[in-house]
Amino acid sequence: AQRVTQPEKLLSVFKGAPVELKCNYSYSGSPELFWYVQYSRQRLQLLLRHISRESIKGFTADLNKGETSFHLKKPFAQEEDSAMYYCALSGNQAGTALIFGKGTTLSVSS
């Protein structure tokens, strides 16, 4: 079954602390993995995708096929990182659906 699991509903950290948002997936085949972010009162927007291997706003995520994980990391959290983070996967066919996890709320306080 195709599934994305984000085990933490809420992650609270202090400013400057490291952050790791966990994501595990189940998919038969080679999925594409994404992290989407939703800031307060804003739309869902792409943060990063595994094939681009970029660092966006200091966040990185490495696809670990052995552990079927795609954890999101940032070494030093900022207050403006507070948001809802969704891990998602899709197949690599054109126009295929995104399958989302339940999301993790990241709260960064000073």
Added chain:
Amino acid sequence: EPEVTQTPSHQVTQMGQEVILRCVPISNHLYFYWYRQILGQKVEFLVSFYNNEISEKSEIFDDQFSVERPDGSNFTLKIRSTKLEDSAMYFCASGRDGRETQYFGPGTRLLVL
């Protein structure tokens, strides 16, 4: 920067009524999607649309749902006879070639009474 737009932002309707949710995808995009998020639950895929036909749909997308691209800009989701459990946030998304990023609209919050 171009964005996906959705109207209305909120809609309240009575059970059994028909609703049409509207979306204007980004103009050079070819793939269109609807998702929904029931309060407190995950974002769920409903349907994808390409070349004027449905390319993929989920189990949620049953006969009460339909999609249409009535002109060159709008993409609509119709719910024929709304149920209480259709209350959710409905998101439209579009993508340029189906393999790249899906860009989401701000959503329409539907409340069925």
